[in-house]
Structures are given as C-alpha cells and as structure tokens.
Amino acid sequence: MKSVDTSLKSLIFPNINEDGWKFISILAICSLILLIIWLPLGCVSVILTVWCFYAFRDPDRVTPNLNDIVIAPIDGKVISITREKGPDVLGLGNKTFTRIGIFTSISDISVGRMPLKSKIQSCYYDDEVKFSHSFDKNNIGNERMLFAFKNISGKEFVIEQTSTFCAPRIKYSLKKGDEFSAGQRFGIMRFGGFTDIYLPEKSAITVCIGQTLIGGETIIADLNSDAPRIDGEIR
Numbered sequence: 251m252k253s254v255d256t257s258l259k260s261l262i263f264p265n266i267n268e269d270g271w272k273f274i275s276i277l278a279i280c281s282l283i284l285l286i287i288w289l290p291l292g293c294v295s296v297i298l299t300v301w302c303f304y305a306f307r308d309p310d311r312v313t314p315n316l317n318d319i320v321i322a323p324i325d326g327k328v329i330s331i332t333r334e335k336g337p338d339v340l341g342l343g344n345k346t347f348t349r350i351g352i353f354t355s356i357s358d359i360s361v362g363r364m365p366l367k368s369k370i371q372s373c374y375y376d377d378e379v380k381f382s383h384s385f386d387k388n389n390i391g392n393e394r395m396l397f398a399f400k401n402i403s404g405k406e407f408v409i410e411q412t413s414t415f416c417a418p419r420i421k422y423s424l425k426k427g428d429e430f431s432a433g434q435r436f437g438i439m440r441f442g443g444f445t446d447i448y449l450p451e452k453s454a455i456t457v458c459i460g461q462t463l464i465g466g467e468t469i470i471a472d473l474n475s476d477a478p479r480i481d482g483e484i485r
Contacts, residue, residue: 260309267361269421269438270306277302305441308361311466313433318401320365320453320471321432322463323409324445326354331455336408336448339374340398347408347448348455350470352463354442362422362437363466364430365447368399368407372426392443395420399430405473408448411439419443433466458482 266274277299285292313321330351336342354360376394393413400406413419422437430436439445449455453471457463460482463470 264304264307264309266303267306267308267438269440270302274299274302274306305356305360306438307359308435308438309359311363311433311464313363313466314469315432316469318366318403318473319469320407320447320449320473321363322352322457322465322468322470323365323447324352324354324360324362324439324463324465325358326352326442326445326463326465328457328459328461328463329353331457331459333451336406337374337396337410339376340372340396340408342398342406342408342448345406346451348451348453348471349446349448350455350457352445352447354439354445356442358442359465360439360442361435361465362409362411362439362445364399364432364434364436365407365409365470366401366432368401368430370424370426370428370430371398371400371406373397373424375420393420395422395437397422397424401473403473405450407450408446410446410448411443412446413439413443460484 277295281292281295281299284295328350330349332349333346334349336345336347374396394410396408396410398406398408411420419440420437421440424436447470449471450473453473455471457468457470458481
C-alpha cells in the first residue's frame with residue numbers, strides 16, 4: 251500500500267501540479283531578467299515565483315474507503331449549507347438538493363477531487379468570461395464549470411466551480427461517460443474560487459459553516475444517515 255511522504259523534503263519541495271510549471275517557468279525567467287536589470291524589482295519577482303510554486307502544490311491525499319460517504323471535492327472553507335434547486339443548465343432545475351458552498355483561497359490547494367465513486371452524466375462549461383473584478387461567484391463575468399454525476403446507487407450529484415476576477419482559470423479532465431474513484435483528481439481551479447457541491451436532499455451533512463476542508467480526505471456527508479445538520483462553535 252502506498253504511503254504518504256511526511257518528510258521535510260516533501261514539505262519544502264512538494265509535488266507540483268503539471269499545469270503549474272508553465273506559470274512557474276515564466277515567472278522564474280522574468281525574475282532572472284529583472285534581477286539583472288534592477289535588483290529590488292527582481293527580488294519581488296522571486297517572491298512571486300516562490301508563491302506561484304506553492305500555489306500549484308498537489309500532494310497525495312488519504313481517501314477513506316467507505317461506501318455511501320461523500321468526500322470534500324477541494325480544499326477550502328465551508329461558507330454556506332442550503333437547500334435549493336439544481337442547476338437549470340444541467341436540466342436539474344426541477345429537483346431539490348442540499349448545496350454545500352466552499353471557498354478556496356489563493357493559498358489553498360486548488361486541485362479538484364471526486365467526492366465519491368461515480369460516473370459523469372453531463373458537463374457544462376461557460377467560457378464567456380467578461381471583464382469583472384468581482385469576488386461574487388454569481389457575477390456573470392466569472393468563468394463556470396458544472397458537471398453532474400451518479401454514484402453506484404444511482405444517486406445524482408452536481409459539482410459547480412466558479413473562478414473569480416474574470417480570467418479563465420478552470421482546467422478539468424472529464425467528459426460524459428468517464429468513471430472516477432473517490433478522491434481521484436479531476437482538474438484544477440487555478441488560484442482558487444468557489445466550489446458548490448449539490449447532494450441528494452436528505453443527505454446527512456457532517457460539516458458545518460466555517461469549517462476548513464481537506465480535499466480528498468474530509469468526510470462532508472453520509473448518504474445512509476438522517477442525522478440533523480451540524481452546528482459548529484469557535485473555540
């Protein structure tokens with residue numbers, strides 16, 4: 251069985267998502283040039299390069315092997331838990347789901363992971379990115395990606411990702427018919443944004459608003475329980 255590397259070396263030099271190397275390389279070249287031209291500006295560029303390096307870290311995660319549980323699809327903080335209709339663009343506007351809203355900051359790991367063993371049913375990508383400086387995920391200027399999937403029991407789920415600040419930053423590797431295991435990587439939302447996961451309406455939610463999630467590890471719902479919603483307390 252593969253084990254997670256907990257050495258100091260893995261902390262200082264973590265695994266980097268392949269999508270990040272082009273950004274890191276460009277910044278590194280710019281840093282070298284600026285260090286020659288003007289040292290202070292070059293030092294700033296070096297700091298940005300180091301930040302970019304860690305922004306694309308992609309460590310291994312230990313995903314629980316349990317049936318009918320839902321794993322966090324990405325790192326971040328729970329900002330909302332509501333019940334609402336599914337996305338119309340996926341033809342699910344007539345069904346009610348429990349939606350968990352997650353905000354991933356620029357310092358969080360932004361690699362997406364499948365929340366449970368499932369099969370992709372449909373995908374929708376809105377790439378008509380208009381100028382927007384908004385942090386509001388509902389702003390029409392922000393890029394969106396949605397996909398619906400079913401688990402082995404036939405229950406429907408939806409993941410919606412929304413980037414911020416107008417630039418197209420969502421990169422995913424999935425299409426209709428693809429099958430994924432729980433915790434398997436499905437893409438990346440560069441430099442953070444919003445992720446909403448729509449769960450079956452009667453799912454027992456095992457996280458609370460304000461809680462920090464670890465993508466691919468944190469259990470966020472139990473499909474075989476009718477436990478009430480959890481409230482958290484800051485201590």
